Amino acid sequence: MLSFAEENYLKAIYHLSVSGQQSVSTNALSEEMKTKPASVSDMIKKLAEKRVISYQKYQGVKISDTGKKEALKVIRKHRLWEVFLVEKLKFKWDEVHDIAEQLEHIKSPLLTSKLDEFLGFPRIDPHGDPIPDENGQFSNAPKYPLSEVDVGKQVVIVGVENSDSEFLKHLDKIHISLGTKIIVNDKNEFDGLMQVELVGNGEVHISSKVAENLLVS
Amino acid sequence: MLSFAEENYLKAIYHLSVSGQQSVSTNALSEEMKTKPASVSDMIKKLAEKRVISYQKYQGVKISDTGKKEALKVIRKHRLWEVFLVEKLKFKWDEVHDIAEQLEHIKSPLLTSKLDEFLGFPRIDPHGDPIPDENGQFSNAPKYPLSEVDVGKQVVIVGVENSDSEFLKHLDKIHISLGTKIIVNDKNEFDGLMQVELVGNGEVHISSKVAENLLVS
DNA sequence: GTGAATTTTTAGGTTTATCTAAAAATAGAT
DNA sequence: ATCTATTTTTAGATAAACCTAAAAATTCAC
Numbered sequence: 358m359l360s361f362a363e364e365n366y367l368k369a370i371y372h373l374s375v376s377g378q379q380s381v382s383t384n385a386l387s388e389e390m391k392t393k394p395a396s397v398s399d400m401i402k403k404l405a406e407k408r409v410i411s412y413q414k415y416q417g418v419k420i421s422d423t424g425k426k427e428a429l430k431v432i433r434k435h436r437l438w439e440v441f442l443v444e445k446l447k448f449k450w451d452e453v454h455d456i457a458e459q460l461e462h463i464k465s466p467l468l469t470s471k472l473d474e475f476l477g478f479p480r481i482d483p484h485g486d487p488i489p490d491e492n493g494q495f496s497n498a499p500k501y502p503l504s505e506v507d508v509g510k511q512v513v514i515v516g517v518e519n520s521d522s523e524f525l526k527h528l529d530k531i532h533i534s535l536g537t538k539i540i541v542n543d544k545n546e547f548d549g550l551m552q553v554e555l556v557g558n559g560e561v562h563i564s565s566k567v568a569e570n571l572l573v574s
Numbered sequence: 575m576l577s578f579a580e581e582n583y584l585k586a587i588y589h590l591s592v593s594g595q596q597s598v599s600t601n602a603l604s605e606e607m608k609t610k611p612a613s614v615s616d617m618i619k620k621l622a623e624k625r626v627i628s629y630q631k632y633q634g635v636k637i638s639d640t641g642k643k644e645a646l647k648v649i650r651k652h653r654l655w656e657v658f659l660v661e662k663l664k665f666k667w668d669e670v671h672d673i674a675e676q677l678e679h680i681k682s683p684l685l686t687s688k689l690d691e692f693l694g695f696p697r698i699d700p701h702g703d704p705i706p707d708e709n710g711q712f713s714n715a716p717k718y719p720l721s722e723v724d725v726g727k728q729v730v731i732v733g734v735e736n737s738d739s740e741f742l743k744h745l746d747k748i749h750i751s752l753g754t755k756i757i758v759n760d761k762n763e764f765d766g767l768m769q770v771e772l773v774g775n776g777e778v779h780i781s782s783k784v785a786e787n788l789l790v791s
Numbered sequence: 792g793t794g795a796a797t798t799t800t801t802a803g804g805t806t807t808a809t810c811t812a813a814a815a816a817t818a819g820a821t
Numbered sequence: 822a823t824c825t826a827t828t829t830t831t832a833g834a835t836a837a838a839c840c841t842a843a844a845a846a847t848t849c850a851c
Contacts, residue, residue, distance in 0.1 A: 362838060383799055396839050398800055403837090415799060415846055446688040459680045465673050471663040579808060600829055613809055615830055620807090632816055632829060 359407070361462045364431050366390060366400050367409055370420050371428035380417040429493035430469075435461035436482035436489075437472050443483040444476065450483040450534075451525035484525075485516030485535050485572065503541075504549060504568035511540045511556070516572035524570060531561045533571070576624070578679045581648050583607060583617050584626055587637050588645035597634040646710035647686075652678035653699035653706075654689050660700040661693065667700040667751075668742035701742075702733030702752050702789065720758075721766060721785035728757045728773070733789035741787060748778045750788070 359367065369389040373381045383401070387394040405412040409424030420428065438460040442448040448456075470491065473479075480496065481487055487495040500516050514537045517525065528534065532555060542560065543552040549565030563571070576584065586606040590598045600618070604611040622629040626641030637645065655677040659665040665673075687708065690696075697713065698704055704712040717733050731754045734742065745751065749772060759777065760769040766782030780788070 360837075384797090392838090393840065394799065395801080395841075399838075442685075446685070446692050448684075448688065452684075456680070456682045456685055459682070460677075463673070463676045465676070467665075467669075468659070468663070468673050471665065475663055577807075601827090609808090610810065611829065612811080612831080616808075 358464075359409070359427060362400070363404060363407070363409075364427070364462060366397075366404060367420070367424055367428045368431050370404075370410060370418060371425060371432070374420050378417075380419050382417045386418070426493055429489045431461050433489040433491075433493075434463065434469055436486060437469065437476060437479070439482045439484070440476050440479045440488070441472060444479075449525075449529075451520075451522040451529070453483060454520045454522070483535075484520050485514075498574060500572035500574050502569050503539075503551070503553075503563065503571040503573050504565055506541050506573060508541050508544050511538065512573035513538050514571060515574045518570040518572060524567070527567065528571075531563070532558060533561075539573075575681075576626070576644060579617070580621060580624070580626075581644070581679060583614075583621060584637070584641055584645045585648050587621075587627060587635060588642060588649070591637050595634075597636050599634045603635070643710050646706045648678050650706040650708075650710075651680065651686055653703060654686065654693060654696070656699045656701070657693050657696045657705070658689060661696075666742075666746075668737075668739040668746070670700060671737045671739070698752075700752075701737050702731075715791060717789035717791050719786050720756075720768070720770075720780065720788040720790050721782055723758050723790060725758050725761050728755065729790035730755050731788060732791045735787040735789060741784070744784065745788075748780070749775060750778075756790075 366386070369386060370381050373385055373389060377385075383394050383397045386401075387397045390397065401410060401412050401418050404410045404424070405418070408421060409427055410418045410420050412418045435457045438457045439453045442453040442456060443450055479488055485500075487497060489495040498515070502518065503512070503514075506512055514533055514535055516535070517528070533539075538556040540554040540556060541551060542554055545551070549568065551563045551565075551568050552560060553563055554560050583603070586603060587598050590602055590606060594602075600611050600614045603618075604614045607614065618627060618629050618635050621627045621641070622635070625638060626644055627635045627637050629635045652674045655674045656670045659670040659673060660667055696705055702717075704714060706712040715732070719735065720729070720731075723729055731750060731752055733752070734745070750756075755773040757771040757773060758768060759771050762768070766785065768780045768782075768785055769777060770780055771777050
């Protein structure tokens with residue numbers, strides 16, 4: 358049985374493994390977890406003993422198959438609860454992350470599967486991220502940052518790279534949400550500032566900072 | 575901000591205060607919490623520092639007004655989540671206690687009030703216990719153990735004194751649930767064994783052990 | 792390939808929540 | 822009212838999850 362702290366570390370290791378090297382450094386992990394590297398060293402020893410990661414001193418950690426399964430269980434719960442909060446309790450998409458961070462640690466496989474059923478077996482969460490099934494399987498349709506789309510192309514918003522409340526509220530303000538269709542009208546060479554058309558809903562300017570965190574397909 | 579452990583102690587102190595003396599002994603608390611008296615001594619010092627109880631050495635503890643408010647917040651969440659689990663996720667009433675013990679510690683007042691609204695502002699939980707409102711107010715209609723009802727009287731089941739799964743499953747087996755109307759046909763002087771008629775649904779025998787834990791009005 | 796910079800680990804300390812064993816205070820019985 | 826039994830508290834330990842400071846290993850630059 359993993360503690361809350363252990364689950365959070367494992368989740369971070371999983372995310373860093375997927376989005377970067379398969380080997381995760383102590384420093385990267387300490388930054389992700391907002392703890393000191395020394396604390397990470399302590400924790401990874403415990404996680405290695407529990408066989409959810411493998412680890413050789415000074416060589417970073419690698420998540421194991423059982424570790425991946427455990428991480429995906431937590432991620433599944435996090436995303437199901439986010440769907441619940443938005444679809445059923447009418448939270449806005451920028452309000453749900455912190456609450457789901459708490460709910461994801463509730464331990465009851467039956468609760469998770471009944472929640473899944475209650476929600477109609479959703480496949481993506483309110484930020485466009487895929488929800489793993491009981492076996493940890495999920496569909497991973499390719500997504501690209503809007504910043505990489507060429508001028509003239511039409512794309513659909515399918516996700517966000519980060520779920521910070523400030524970022525999401527900004528998207529609301531410029532009328533961008535999941536499913537929004539946009540056409541890139543112009544992209545500035547110097548600073549990456551984009552002009553995009555919200556199909557049938559006017560034109561907006563999108564900074565490179567925002568464009569890098571907006572995922573399209 | 576109270577920790578999970580502190581919330582659990584406070585809840586136990588509240589329950590013991592309501593159902594017994596206003597002053598709660600270290601031993602009673604250690605039994606309720608399934609910890610050693612020495613651990614209780616440690617904890618009540620912390621709770622007294624946080625002003626949620628008052629405490630004089632060797633004299634037991636008394637819950638304060640702020641303590642009562644905090645306890646009722648936790649109890650409110652526990653009971654709302656139980657309603658959610660039974661009404662929305664179709665759990666049986668004997669399955670929800672342990673899950674609600676986890677969910678009751680989720681910290682988000684907005685979540686609690688939105689859940690309350692989603693559930694239609696329920697006033698009692700699946701075991702017949704009243705749900706406090708945001709201000710800690712709740713209706714406390716008087717309830718008596720079935721064991722104290724006289725022969726010939728008709729009453730309605732409105733609650734259970736304990737929520738142990740085994741007890742609740744037994745009630746299911748003998749077709750007793752909240753709202754069931756019963757008439758006491760016979761009560762044995764020696765062992766308290768009762769014969770009761772489930773109005774329009776036959777007759778069952780109820781041991782004193784069960785009758786003491788069944789609340790009626 | 793050696794020395795400096797960086798990363799990682801170790802050593803030792805803190806807080807929270809528990810424990811056991813022993814000491815102190817209270818309560819009960821005659 | 823005193824002596825015994827019970828209750829409660831204190832003292833000292835442990836495990837989890839963090840910290841700081843210092844030591845060790847690795848990496849990078851030239």
